[in-house]
Amino acid sequence: MKKMKRVLMISYYYPPLLDVGALRALGFSRYLPEYGWQPYVVSVKNPDPAYCLLGQEPCPEQVKIIYTRSLVNLARLNGLINGALCRLLGFLGCENIQNPADILFLPDIFVGWIPLSCWTAYRLIRRYGIEVIYVSAKPFSSTLTGLLLKRLTGKFLILDFRDPISLEAMEGDEPGESNRLYWKIIRKLEHLVVKQADWLLVTSRKTQEKYLSLYPFLKDRCSVIYNGFFDELLPKSQPSASSCRFSIIYTGNFYPTLPGSDIFFQGLQQVLAEGKIPRHKISFLYFGDNREWFQGMREKYGLYDVAWHCGHTSRRKALQHISDSSLFLLRSRGNMVSAKLYEALALGKPILSLDSTEEVSQLIRSYSSNFYLLFSGDGPAKVAEAIHHAYTRWEMGDWPAVPNPEYLEKFNKRQLTGQLAAILDKVS
Numbered sequence: 001m002k003k004m005k006r007v008l009m010i011s012y013y014y015p016p017l018l019d020v021g022a023l024r025a026l027g028f029s030r031y032l033p034e035y036g037w038q039p040y041v042v043s044v045k046n047p048d049p050a051y052c053l054l055g056q057e058p059c060p061e062q063v064k065i066i067y068t069r070s071l072v073n074l075a076r077l078n079g080l081i082n083g084a085l086c087r088l089l090g091f092l093g094c095e096n097i098q099n100p101a102d103i104l105f106l107p108d109i110f111v112g113w114i115p116l117s118c119w120t121a122y123r124l125i126r127r128y129g130i131e132v133i134y135v136s137a138k139p140f141s142s143t144l145t146g147l148l149l150k151r152l153t154g155k156f157l158i159l160d161f162r163d164p165i166s167l168e169a170m171e172g173d174e175p176g177e178s179n180r181l182y183w184k185i186i187r188k189l190e191h192l193v194v195k196q197a198d199w200l201l202v203t204s205r206k207t208q209e210k211y212l213s214l215y216p217f218l219k220d221r222c223s224v225i226y227n228g229f230f231d232e233l234l235p236k237s238q239p240s241a242s243s244c245r246f247s248i249i250y251t252g253n254f255y256p257t258l259p260g261s262d263i264f265f266q267g268l269q270q271v272l273a274e275g276k277i278p279r280h281k282i283s284f285l286y287f288g289d290n291r292e293w294f295q296g297m298r299e300k301y302g303l304y305d306v307a308w309h310c311g312h313t314s315r316r317k318a319l320q321h322i323s324d325s326s327l328f329l330l331r332s333r334g335n336m337v338s339a340k341l342y343e344a345l346a347l348g349k350p351i352l353s354l355d356s357t358e359e360v361s362q363l364i365r366s367y368s369s370n371f372y373l374l375f376s377g378d379g380p381a382k383v384a385e386a387i388h389h390a391y392t393r394w395e396m397g398d399w400p401a402v403p404n405p406e407y408l409e410k411f412n413k414r415q416l417t418g419q420l421a422a423i424l425d426k427v428s
Contacts, residue, residue: 002036004033004036004037004038005036005037005038005131005132005424005428006037006038006039006040006128006129006130006131006132007032007037007038007039007040007130007131007132007133007134007424008039008040008042008121008124008125008130008132008133008134008149008155009025009028009029009039009040009041009042009134009135009136010041010042010117010121010133010134010135010136010142010145010146011025011041011042011043011135011136011142012043012044012047012110012113012136012138012139012142013025013043013052013136014026014029014041014043014044014059014065015055015057015058015059016054016055016056016057016058016059017047017052017053017054017055017057018053018054018055018057018314018315019052019053020252020315020339021136021138021162022057023227023230023315023339024136024160024162024203024227025041025136025160026059026060026230027228027230027413027416027417028134028413028417028420029041029060029063030060030063030232030413030417031413031414031417031418032417032420032421032424033062033063034414034417035417035418035421035424035425036421036425037421037424038064039063039064040064040065040066040124040128040130041063041064041065041066042066042067042068042117042120042121042124043065043066043067043068044067044068044069044070044113044117045067045068045069045070046069046070046073047070047073048070048073048074048075048076048109048110049073050073050075050076050079051073051075051109053312055314057314057315066120066124068113068116068117068119068120069116070110070112070113070116071112071113071115071116072112073109073112074105074109074110074111074112075109078101078102078104078105078109081101081104082099082100082101082102085100085101086098086100098179098257099179099182100179102179102182103179103181103182103185106182106185106186106189107140107141107144107185107186107189108138108139108140108141109139110139110141110142111141113139113141113142113145114141114144114145114148117142117145118145118148118149121133121145121149122149122152122153125149125153125155126153130155131155131156131428132155132156132157132158132424132427132428133146133149133150133153133155133156133157133158134158134160134420135157135158135159135160136160136162137159137160137161137162137165138162138163138165140165140186140189140190143159143165143193143197144189144193146159146193146197147192147193147196147197150196150197150198151196156198156199156427156428157196157197157198157199158197158198158199158200158201158423158424159193159194159197159199159200159201160201160225161200161201161202161203161207161211162203162227163203163336164202164207164210164211164334164335164336165186165190166183166186166187166190166214167183167186167187170333170334170335170336191215194211194215194218195215195217197221198221198427199221199222199223199423199427200218200221200222200223201222201223201224201225201420201423202222202223202224203224203225203226203227203336203337204224204226204335204336204337204359205224205359206335206357206358206359207224207335207336208222208223208224210335223419223423225416225419225420226337226342226411226416227337227339227342227416228342228411228412228413228415228416229342229343229345229346229411229412229413230412230413231412231413231414233315233316233319233343234319234323234343234346234347235319235320235323235347243324243326244281245280245281245282245283246277246281246282246283246326246327246390246391246394246395247282247283247284247285247324247325247326247327248268248282248283248284248285248325248326248327248328248329248352248387249284249285249286249287249321249322249325249327249328249329250284250285250286250287250288250328250329250330250331251286251287251288251318251321251322251340252287252288252338252340253288253289253290254286254288254290254293254294254331255331255333256290256293258333260354260355260376261331262297263354263378263379263380263383264329264354264383265297265300265301265303265307266301266379266380266383267380267381267382267383267384267386267387268284268301268303268306268307268383268384268387269301269302269303269380270380270381270383270384271384271387271388272303272306274384276384276388276391277387277388277391279305279306281391282306282387282391283306283307283308284303284306284307284308284329285308285310285321285325286307286308286309286310287310287311287312287313287318287321288312289312291309291311294307294309295309319343319347322343322344322347322349323347323349325349326350326390326394326399327349327350327351327352327387327390327394328340328344328349328350328351328352329352329354330344330351330352330353330354330360331354331355332353332354332355332356332357332360333355334357335357335359337357337359337360337363338360341353341360341363341364342411345363345364345367345368345403345404345407345411346403346407346408346411346412347401347403348368348369348400348401348402348403348404349401350368350370350371350390350399350400350401351364351368351370351371351372352371352372352374352383352386352387352390353371353372353373353374354374354378354383355374355375355376356373356374356375361373361375366407367404367406367407368404369400369402369404370399370400370401372386372389372390374386
C-alpha cells in the first residue's frame with residue numbers, strides 16, 4: 001500500500017463551528033485522503049462566541065484534528081470600543097464613521113490564536129514529517145501563522161483566500177476616513193504574506209485577475225478552485241409538498257451596509273401595491289442575523305404579513321429550507337461568488353440574482369434552467385417585474401427545478417479537492 005503524504009491544514013473555521021467559512025477546509029480535508037494525502041488540521045478550541053456560530057457538526061473520521069486555544073478573544077472588546085468611539089465621534093459631528101477602533105486590533109480580532117496555533121503546528125510538522133502547509137483565510141491573522149511556519153521549517157506554503165483580504169482586492173468597498181490607515185497596513189501585510197507564499201488559491205476568476213494585477217509576481221503561482229457544494233449536506237428527501245404560498249428565501253448575510261440593500265424590499269412592496277400578487281399568496285423568508293435591520297425593512301415597506309425573520313440555522317437545515325422554497329434570492333458582493341449560489345445550483349433551485357457580476361451571471365446562465373438576473377443599477381421596478389413573472393409561472397405550474405448533471409459532476413467538493421491534490425502532488 002502506497003504511503004500517504006502529509007499536509008498540515010490551518011483553519012480557524014472548522015467543525016464544530018457552523019460558519020460558512022468552515023466548509024472549504026472541511027471539504028478539502030474530507031476528500032484529500034482519497035487522493036493520497038493525510039490532512040492534519042489545526043483549529044481553534046475556544047472560538048470567539050461573539051463572532052462565531054457554535055454548533056455540533058461532526059468531523060470526518062479520517063482527518064487528524066488538533067484544537068488549540070486562543071489566548072484572548074477580542075470581538076466583544078472590539079465592538080465595545082468601536083461603539084464608544086462612534087458615539088464620541090458622532091457627538092463631535094463626525095458622521096458615518098465605521099469601526100474606528102480596528103487599528104487597535106491588527107491584523108484582526110483573531111490575533112490571540114497565533115501563538116498556540118503556531119507552536120502546535122510547528123510540533124506537528126517536526127513530529128510527522130509534514131510536507132506542505134495549507135492556510136485557510138480569513139481570518140487574515142492565520143496567514144501570519146503560516147508565514148512564521150514557513151520561515152521556521154522551509155515547508156511549501158499554500159494560502160487559500162476564501163475571500164479577498166485587502167479592499168483593493170475586494171473592489172466595491174471604500175474605506176471611511178477613520179479606517180484608511182488600517183486598510184493601508186492590511187494591504188502592506190497582504191503584500192508581505194503573498195510574496196512569501198509559494199502558492200495562492202482564490203475562489204473566483206475575477207479575484208484571481210485582481211490579485212494578479214496587484215501582485216504580478218503571482219503569475220505562475222495563483223490558481224482558482226471554486227467553492228462548489230458539499231454532497232453530504234444536500235437534502236436526501238424530495239422538497240416538501242407544494243405550498244399554497246410562493247416563497248422566496250434568502251440565507252446568510254444580506255450585506256445591509258452595501259448600496260442597494262433596499263432594492264428587493266422596494267420591489268416586493270411595489271408588486272404587492274400594484275395588486276399583481278395577493279399578499280396571502282407570497283412570503284419572504286430570511287434566515288440570518290441582522291434581526292433589527294430586517295425588522296426595520298419589514299416595517300418601512302409594510303411587509304409585516306409577508307416578510308419573516310427566521311433567525312440563524314445550521315447549514316444542513318438551511319439547505320432543506322432552500323429546497324422547500326419556490327425561489328432562491330442571491331446578492332453578490334464585489335469579486336466574490338457566494339457559496340450559497342453553488343448550493344442553490346446543486347439543488348436546481350430557481351434563482352433571482354441581484355447585483356449580478358459577470359462571473360455570477362455566467363455560472364447561472366450555464367447551469368440553471370430557471371433564473372432572473374438583475375444587475376447593479378436595476379431598480380425596484382425590475383425586481384417587481386421579476387417577482388411577478390416568477391409568481392405567474394409558479395402559479396401555472398411552469399416552474400422547473402432540476403439540477404444540471406454537468407454541474408453536479410464538475411462542482412462537487414470531491415472533484416474540486418482533486419484540483420488541490422494536483423497542486424500538492426506537483427510541489428511535494
